[in-house]
Amino acid sequence: MGKKVTIRDIARLAGVSVTTVSQVLNGKGNRFSKSTREKILKLRDEYQYVPDFHARSLIMRENINTIGVLVPNVSEPFFGTFVEGVQQVARQEKLIPLIFSANRDPKLEKAYLEQMVERSIDGLIIASARMTTEMINQALINREIPYILFDRNYDQVGTRVQTDDYHGGQLAAQHLAELGHRKFLYLGVNHLTENFKQRLAGFKDSLLASHLSFNEDRDVLHTELSRQGGYKAAQAVAESGATAVFTANDDIAMGLLRGLRELKVRVPEDISVVGYDDIALDEYVYPQLTTIHQPIFDLGVGAAKILLDRIENKHQSEQVEHFPVRLIRRESTAPYHMV
Amino acid sequence: MGKKVTIRDIARLAGVSVTTVSQVLNGKGNRFSKSTREKILKLRDEYQYVPDFHARSLIMRENINTIGVLVPNVSEPFFGTFVEGVQQVARQEKLIPLIFSANRDPKLEKAYLEQMVERSIDGLIIASARMTTEMINQALINREIPYILFDRNYDQVGTRVQTDDYHGGQLAAQHLAELGHRKFLYLGVNHLTENFKQRLAGFKDSLLASHLSFNEDRDVLHTELSRQGGYKAAQAVAESGATAVFTANDDIAMGLLRGLRELKVRVPEDISVVGYDDIALDEYVYPQLTTIHQPIFDLGVGAAKILLDRIENKHQSEQVEHFPVRLIRRESTAPYHMV
DNA sequence: TTGAAAGCGCTAACAT
DNA sequence: ATGTTAGCGCTTTCAA
Numbered sequence: 044m045g046k047k048v049t050i051r052d053i054a055r056l057a058g059v060s061v062t063t064v065s066q067v068l069n070g071k072g073n074r075f076s077k078s079t080r081e082k083i084l085k086l087r088d089e090y091q092y093v094p095d096f097h098a099r100s101l102i103m104r105e106n107i108n109t110i111g112v113l114v115p116n117v118s119e120p121f122f123g124t125f126v127e128g129v130q131q132v133a134r135q136e137k138l139i140p141l142i143f144s145a146n147r148d149p150k151l152e153k154a155y156l157e158q159m160v161e162r163s164i165d166g167l168i169i170a171s172a173r174m175t176t177e178m179i180n181q182a183l184i185n186r187e188i189p190y191i192l193f194d195r196n197y198d199q200v201g202t203r204v205q206t207d208d209y210h211g212g213q214l215a216a217q218h219l220a221e222l223g224h225r226k227f228l229y230l231g232v233n234h235l236t237e238n239f240k241q242r243l244a245g246f247k248d249s250l251l252a253s254h255l256s257f258n259e260d261r262d263v264l265h266t267e268l269s270r271q272g273g274y275k276a277a278q279a280v281a282e283s284g285a286t287a288v289f290t291a292n293d294d295i296a297m298g299l300l301r302g303l304r305e306l307k308v309r310v311p312e313d314i315s316v317v318g319y320d321d322i323a324l325d326e327y328v329y330p331q332l333t334t335i336h337q338p339i340f341d342l343g344v345g346a347a348k349i350l351l352d353r354i355e356n357k358h359q360s361e362q363v364e365h366f367p368v369r370l371i372r373r374e375s376t377a378p379y380h381m382v
Numbered sequence: 383m384g385k386k387v388t389i390r391d392i393a394r395l396a397g398v399s400v401t402t403v404s405q406v407l408n409g410k411g412n413r414f415s416k417s418t419r420e421k422i423l424k425l426r427d428e429y430q431y432v433p434d435f436h437a438r439s440l441i442m443r444e445n446i447n448t449i450g451v452l453v454p455n456v457s458e459p460f461f462g463t464f465v466e467g468v469q470q471v472a473r474q475e476k477l478i479p480l481i482f483s484a485n486r487d488p489k490l491e492k493a494y495l496e497q498m499v500e501r502s503i504d505g506l507i508i509a510s511a512r513m514t515t516e517m518i519n520q521a522l523i524n525r526e527i528p529y530i531l532f533d534r535n536y537d538q539v540g541t542r543v544q545t546d547d548y549h550g551g552q553l554a555a556q557h558l559a560e561l562g563h564r565k566f567l568y569l570g571v572n573h574l575t576e577n578f579k580q581r582l583a584g585f586k587d588s589l590l591a592s593h594l595s596f597n598e599d600r601d602v603l604h605t606e607l608s609r610q611g612g613y614k615a616a617q618a619v620a621e622s623g624a625t626a627v628f629t630a631n632d633d634i635a636m637g638l639l640r641g642l643r644e645l646k647v648r649v650p651e652d653i654s655v656v657g658y659d660d661i662a663l664d665e666y667v668y669p670q671l672t673t674i675h676q677p678i679f680d681l682g683v684g685a686a687k688i689l690l691d692r693i694e695n696k697h698q699s700e701q702v703e704h705f706p707v708r709l710i711r712r713e714s715t716a717p718y719h720m721v
Numbered sequence: 722t723t724g725a726a727a728g729c730g731c732t733a734a735c736a737t
Numbered sequence: 738a739t740g741t742t743a744g745c746g747c748t749t750t751c752a753a
Contacts, residue, residue, distance in 0.1 A: 047525065047746095049745095049746060049747085050746065050747065050748095051746080051747095059723075059724085060723070060724045060725075061724085061746090061747080061748090062723075062724055062725080062748085062749080063722090063723065063724075065747070065748055065749085066723095066748090066749090069748080074722060074723085075722065075723075076722065076723095079722085079723085093496070093499075093500065094746080094747070095440070095500075095745090095746050095747070096436075096500035096501055096502070097435075097436040097437075097439040097440045097501075097502065097745090097746080097747095098436075098440050098729090098745070098746035098747040098748090099746080099747060099748080100436040100729095100747095101434070101436045101437050101440055101729050101730065101731090101745095101746085101747075101748095102728085102729050102746090102747060102748050102749085103729090103747090103748080116466070117456045117457075117462050117465060117466075117481070118456075118459065118462025118463050118465065118466045119462075120457065120459070123456050123457030123458075123462055124457050126456060126457065126483070127455070127456075127457050127483070130483060130485070134485075134490065139494075139497050140482075141480055141481075142456070142480075142481040142482070142483070143479075143481070144465070144466070144469060144481070146469070146473075151473065155478075157432070158478050160432070161432060161434075161435035162435050162501075163435065163436065270662075270666055297666045298666065300666070301665065301666050301668075304668065323609075324663065326640065327609055327636045327637065327639070327640050327667060328666060328667055328668065329640075329643065329667065329668035386730095388729095388730060388731085389730065389731065389732095390730080390731095398739075398740085399739065399740045399741080400730090400731080400732090400740090401732080401733080401739075401740060401741080401742095402738090402739060402740075404731070404732055404733085405732090405733090405739095408732080410733095413738060413739085414738060414739070415738065415739090418738080418739085433730080433731070434729090434730050434731070436729090436730080436731095437729070437730035437731040437732090437745090438730080438731060438732080439731095439745095440729095440730085440731075440732095440745050440746065440747090441730090441731060441732050441733085441744085441745050442731090442732080442745090
């Protein structure tokens with residue numbers, strides 16, 4: 044009990060050499076007699092022999108069929124859904140996905156990356172707004188491990204899946220403008236990664252193009268990227284006088300909804316709110332959240348598929364796959380009317 | 383580029399033996415001269431040498447400092463939070479947590495378990511209501527890997543973290559009874575695992591003890607364990623005539639809230655709803671959900687700590703750690719009043 | 722039809 | 738203060 048059974052044990056028990064066992068068990072044993080083969084197979088089952096993973100990897104070096112997935116936080120619905128998408132592909136392709144949740148801590152992200160590299164993963168999906176390509180390459184230490192980026196738009200390089208954040212911002216602006224609103228507010232985060240920058244830029248440009256007023260100094264509020272953040276910003280939003288608010292993501296929007304409710308500010312009667320992401324929860328809050336839909340699950344699927352492609356056909360040139368965004372009208376937006 | 387630098391390369395470059403390099407790099411090199419040590423360290427940095435994980439594991443067999451975590455679905459807030467708890471401990475203790483999300487698929491759960499075993503993890507946390515101890519032991523193939531169970535109460539054996547589900551059910555019943563309700567309903571799931579059974583038993587027993595009416599055939603409704611499930615059950619709940627509903631978990635409750643809202647049934651004015659779990663979202667739905675609190679994050683922390691303890695002091699006897707549950711009053715429950 | 726031997730990259734007794 | 742040697746468990750030539 045406890046002592047691990049090795050290939051040598053099986054060989055001894057079968058009265059053959061380790062070579063024979065190895066060959067038979069790896070399906071390369073046509074040349075051996077049927078009786079030998081059956082004897083070995085039987086012993087394998089009887090003793091529940093499983094080849095040692097590390098010994099194997101030490102020799103084989105590839106086709107471990109393992110991919111790494113690095114996200115900021117699995118417990119956020121957004122990344123949870125993304126990971127599910129990756130996993131669906133992994134299941135189909137018999138890949139083992141190693142999931143790492145680094146809590147937005149750059150040190151930890153680096154440590155996990157190194158771990159994955161050490162463990163000879165075949166490829167890797169990185170969803171982290173903080174990691175620069177340089178940091179990634181450094182952690183990957185000139186090993187040629189294919190990787191794919193997601194939600195990481197500080198610098199726009201590297202193979203990645205991407206949605207059009209600028210267009211998302213435009214969609215939000217158009218919707219709100221069509222509803223007749225005049226006074227807009229963007230509720231975002233301080234530490235601007237490129238995707239958030241783009242959303243804001245699209246929002247602003249679209250507004251200005253419609254000859255509506257939007258001033259980045261006056262009409263932008265910052266908070267934390269969380270429900271809590273949105274909640275805390277409610278007072279400031281209410282006092283801003285805006286009737287139409289666009290938030291950096293749905294989490295912030297949900298917090299804002301709660302905060303406004305507690306302040307007796309009605310949504311959408313007094314203030315319209317547009318979120319971003321279209322997480323699965325949006326339909327379960329009240330009012331149901333109007334938002335910009337990103338195909339989160341599909342992004343996971345897409346990332347995994349591209350990665351697989353790169354693993355199989357090494358040395359491909361950089362590639363970028365775009366996914367569409369669209370407006371989902373629900374209950375948190377309504378036409379502007381004079382108070 | 384690409385070619386991996388090995389310990390031999392470093393040794394050759396430094397003009398010393400591989401032993402020397404190995405010892406120095408593993409902090410066992412006091413006996414070597416300072417100049418040798420520095421030379422080696424410098425070369426290590428220069429060539430970015432990282433010892434091969436598999437070669438290492440092949441020899442060391444232990445202290446890989448890796449634990450496995452198997453959950454049904456990371457994208458569910460409940461398990462996401464649990465995993466975060468585990469990860470917090472992992473970070474503190476410099477452990478690498480390998481997270482597997484098996485989508486409630488027993489085959490996949492088994493496959494992942496085997497993967498973890500192969501990868502010589504030091505211990506493992508299993509959160510799966512479906513896996514029997516027998517299945518687990520089989521996958522662990524008489525290897526002595528410490529593991530700890532969570533949310534897995536089919537058979538009440540094995541080291542595990544646990545909350546008192548029976549008491550949770552009682553709390554829900556008491557609360558609703560104190561509010562003056564008379565007609566109760568339990569909205570649960572078909573496939574009864576022990577924890578759900580206990581919740582229902584506590585709920586029922588408490589009601590009966592208060593001389594209130596509750597009949598398992600008449601006053602129990604089944605649906606899927608998801609928001610969608612709760613949503614779909616709304617019609618049936620509304621038609622049941624019950625004024626007080628206890629749901630198997632918060633997800634179901636949230637779906638129910640949405641469904642009832644669409645049916646113009648007011649919560650809590652017409653129907654009071656009590657959930658179970660106290661996931662972080664509860665405060666962001668409307669009305670905010672009254673629920674039975676389980677310390678989900680702490681359960682993750684606790685599971686990880688117990689596991690660590692078992693890894694360090696092998697062969698301990700079975701142990702069970704209990705965590706408290708309590709009622710959280712929010713807005714979804716109110717006193718019963720005649721209509 | 723089978724097996725001996727080499728070796729993957731590393732660590733650790735055991736010399737020297 | 739440093740090196741030699743054996744070996745972890747496996748796969749894979751190459752020889753018999």
